[in-house]
Amino acid sequence: MGGLDVKIWFSQDDFKEYGEGITGKEIIKRDFPELSKEVVGLKVNNELIDLHTPIKKDSRIEFVRLGDKGSEEIYRHTLSHVMAQAVKRLFPDTKLGIGPTIENGFYYDFDIPDRISDDDLPRIEEEMKKIVDADLEIERFELPRNKAIEKLREMGEIYKVKLVEDINDDVVSFYKQGDFIDLCKGPHMPSTGWIKNFKLLNVSGAYWRGDERNPMLQRIYATAFVTKSALEEYLKVMEEARKRDHRKLGTQLDLYSFHPDVAPGMVFFHPKGLVVKNELIRVWRDKHHEKGYQEIQTPLILNESLWRRSGHWDHYKNNMYFSKIDNATYAVKPMNCPGHIIIYKSKMRSYRELPIKFSELGIVHRYEKGGVLHGLMRVRGFTQDDAHVFCTEEQIKEQIIEIIEIIDYLYGLFGFSYNMELSTMPEDHMGDEKTWDKATVELKAALNSTGKEYVINEGEGAFYGPKIDFHIKDSIGRLWQCGTIQLDFLMPERFELTYIGADNKEHRPVMIHRALYGSLERFMGILVEHFGGAFPTWLAPIQVKILPIADRHFEYARAVASKLDSERIRVEVDARDRKTSYKVREAQIEKVPYMAIIGDREVSNNTIAIRLRSGKDIGPQPLDSFINKIKEEIETLSLTSAYE
RNA sequence: GCCAGCGUAGCUCAGCUGGAAGAGCAGCUGAUUUGUAAUCAGCAGGUCAUGGGUUCGAAUCCCUUCGCUGGCUCCA
Numbered sequence: 001m002g003g004l005d006v007k008i009w010f011s012q013d014d015f016k017e018y019g020e021g022i023t024g025k026e027i028i029k030r031d032f033p034e035l036s037k038e039v040v041g042l043k044v045n046n047e048l049i050d051l052h053t054p055i056k057k058d059s060r061i062e063f064v065r066l067g068d069k070g071s072e073e074i075y076r077h078t079l080s081h082v083m084a085q086a087v088k089r090l091f092p093d094t095k096l097g098i099g100p101t102i103e104n105g106f107y108y109d110f111d112i113p114d115r116i117s118d119d120d121l122p123r124i125e126e127e128m129k130k131i132v133d134a135d136l137e138i139e140r141f142e143l144p145r146n147k148a149i150e151k152l153r154e155m156g157e158i159y160k161v162k163l164v165e166d167i168n169d170d171v172v173s174f175y176k177q178g179d180f181i182d183l184c185k186g187p188h189m190p191s192t193g194w195i196k197n198f199k200l201l202n203v204s205g206a207y208w209r210g211d212e213r214n215p216m217l218q219r220i221y222a223t224a225f226v227t228k229s230a231l232e233e234y235l236k237v238m239e240e241a242r243k244r245d246h247r248k249l250g251t252q253l254d255l256y257s258f259h260p261d262v263a264p265g266m267v268f269f270h271p272k273g274l275v276v277k278n279e280l281i282r283v284w285r286d287k288h289h290e291k292g293y294q295e296i297q298t299p300l301i302l303n304e305s306l307w308r309r310s311g312h313w314d315h316y317k318n319n320m321y322f323s324k325i326d327n328a329t330y331a332v333k334p335m336n337c338p339g340h341i342i343i344y345k346s347k348m349r350s351y352r353e354l355p356i357k358f359s360e361l362g363i364v365h366r367y368e369k370g371g372v373l374h375g376l377m378r379v380r381g382f383t384q385d386d387a388h389v390f391c392t393e394e395q396i397k398e399q400i401i402e403i404i405e406i407i408d409y410l411y412g413l414f415g416f417s418y419n420m421e422l423s424t425m426p427e428d429h430m431g432d433e434k435t436w437d438k439a440t441v442e443l444k445a446a447l448n449s450t451g452k453e454y455v456i457n458e459g460e461g462a463f464y465g466p467k468i469d470f471h472i473k474d475s476i477g478r479l480w481q482c483g484t485i486q487l488d489f490l491m492p493e494r495f496e497l498t499y500i501g502a503d504n505k506e507h508r509p510v511m512i513h514r515a516l517y518g519s520l521e522r523f524m525g526i527l528v529e530h531f532g533g534a535f536p537t538w539l540a541p542i543q544v545k546i547l548p549i550a551d552r553h554f555e556y557a558r559a560v561a562s563k564l565d566s567e568r569i570r571v572e573v574d575a576r577d578r579k580t581s582y583k584v585r586e587a588q589i590e591k592v593p594y595m596a597i598i599g600d601r602e603v604s605n606n607t608i609a610i611r612l613r614s615g616k617d618i619g620p621q622p623l624d625s626f627i628n629k630i631k632e633e634i635e636t637l638s639l640t641s642a643y644e
Numbered sequence: 645g646c647c648a649g650c651g652u653a654g655c656u657c658a659g660c661u662g663g664a665a666g667a668g669c670a671g672c673u674g675a676u677u678u679g680u681a682a683u684c685a686g687c688a689g690g691u692c693a694u695g696g697g698u699u700c701g702a703a704u705c706c707c708u709u710c711g712c713u714g715g716c717u718c719c720a
Binding site: 096097098099100101102103115116117118119159160163164166167172173174182183184185186201202203204205206207208209210211212216217218219221251252258260261264369370371372373374547549550551552577578579580581582583584585586587588589595597598599600601609611615617 | 645646647648649655676677678679680681682683693710711712713714715716717718719720
């Protein structure tokens with residue numbers, strides 16, 4: 001340790017002096033031995049470090065106890081080392097890749113000569129437990145860059161060598177526990193005995209540095225939490241997500257199906273699934289009508305020249321489907337914008353018409369790599385709730401604000417909260433930076449005026465303009481990207497769009513591309529999982545299921561059904577020869593909001609006995625009063641039952 | 645596309661180290677007339693994803709193709 005003293009401040013007026021390079025571990029050992037079982041790290045001048053890292057200058061420190069903010073990071077990081085150590089014990093020829101912490105856990109990439117599978121995970125977990133039980137002391141040491149490279153070469157850690165070569169610092173740090181040594185910047189726990197709450201999840205392939213030209217390593221994913229209850233809670237949510245899987249529920253509820261042999265990445269909507277989709281469209285149309293949108297329809301297949309002019313040919317060709325007809329090349333549309341532009345250009349436009357808002361439920365096709373297709377969430381053909389607003393530059397801000405209002409309304413219908421992200425100019429882009437800056441400034445102004453928080457993603461915009469993305473949060477806390485608003489100064493330029501201004505001169509309009517659900521298919525998948533298949537009544541494919549007890553009740557049941565049907569309530573009669581309890585069970589599994597049981601009592605009193613899918617028995621209700629209640633529930637797009 | 649796992653009846657799955665393709669649910673037929681999460685009986689249903697190979701013999705072992713599932717830069 002150096003001779004110079006450093007002052008360590010524990011609070012405003014409480015400090016102690018130590019030798020330079022003192023570590024948290026030493027401070028605790030010397031002056032706070034009672035904390036040695038609790039503290040796992042330090043916040044030094046607000047930066048998280050572990051107890052192994054030397055402190056070289058006067059600092060203000062706070063102790064980070066297990067369970068405090070930041071401790072999870074340390075916990076998981078050390079576990080990734082423990083996993084690496086276990087894997088190296090079981091597969092000695094393993095070379096290490098990287099092992100970062102991630103949301104809810106961590107992973108480590110290995111180059112293992114043997115192929116491992118999920119079946120190997122229990123063995124690895126066992127080995128990890130041994131390392132934890134041994135409570136190995138963790139040590140940190142530093143080496144000059146060239147020495148570090150030399151050492152890693154000797155160890156045969158070729159990937160680590162590459163990592164160090166890319167690091168600019170003169171000195172790099174290593175961590176050691178038992179006979180395991182790894183290049184690492186930390187932070188790490190004091191020893192391996194602390195980290196008991198983890199579970200290995202799965203094995204997968206992952207390219208070195210995510211580049212498909214690099215060798216593929218084997219990645220092991222794991223989850224870990226500081227407390228046992230948090231780990232169990234997380235595993236429960238994962239289990240819940242599995243149960244709600246929209247692919248499973250889609251088959252069970254007879255909503256849609258997939259037939260990859262005839263149409264990979266495409267959806268077949270069954271009658272009940274289409275009811276849901278059409279309801280989504282209905283509320284969407286109503287809102288757009290209210291906001292002055294005009295719905296249009298443009299062709300699915302358009303000539304190559306259009307796509308060249310729009311820039312898709314240069315920037316989006318790899319995702320497009322093509323077809324040759326009469327010696328000309330046509331492309332299946334991956335986006336609707338060029339079609340909308342054609343309609344805009346079909347006649348002269350005046351400033352008095354602006355903003356022009358064209359909406360279209362356009363069916364678009366985008367080629368996606370086979371491996372990424374996933375139920376309704378990632379498909380090759382889908383319905384986009386697209387719209388393009390053609391307006392003047394002065395109108396941009398108010399138009400963006402209006403779109404955010406519509407989004408707020410639509411997402412609210414399903415009980416989603418959401419957050420917003422602004423993405424700026426990507427590397428592959430059209431147009432000059434000045435135009436991009438102007439567009440970005442406009443979007444920021446609109447976002448700021450909503451008073452809501454948003455995040456900025458540098459370089460994530462579309463090739464023709466910056467954008468705002470909307471992420472919704474579902475009922476089990478997962479985030480989904482849905483809506484998007486994209487500002488575009490370039491397409492109007494390319495297509496030489498004009499309007500005649502009050503000065504009788506030609507001007508260039510601005511285009512705003514926007515989708516709110518994003519993809520109707522995907523949004524529906526999200527809804528299925530969000531509601532676990534139990535749609536609110538207005539969305540439910542069948543809203544009332546009538547369950548007559550015996551044959552003699554069929555006539556009355558059918559009369560009730562036809563009455564409900566005439567009130568535009570979606571109703572089904574279960575006239576099968578089964579016991580009532582059986583019919584109730586089936587309706588329950590189908591998650592029909594209302595069951596109407598009909599027996600002798602109901603027939604003679606002109607009532608129906610209502611049971612909710614929650615299991616609640618409401619008992620006999622006069623038919624008219626039921627109709628009034630449910631109609632109101634449907635018309636107000638209520639998320640909850642009128643009887644609960 | 646790449647890595648790993650998987651593909652048996654409409655659905656969920658069993659089928660061991662190779663030796664006659666099974667169950668439950670759903671469907672159909674009949675009995676039963678049922679009061680809030682599964683009435684009983686019978687019948688029917690399969691080129692074991694595909695093509696090839698090993699073998700006296702393959703759902704099972706090996707290879708090909710197709711498909712599905714989980715992943716494929718939250719950087720030491």
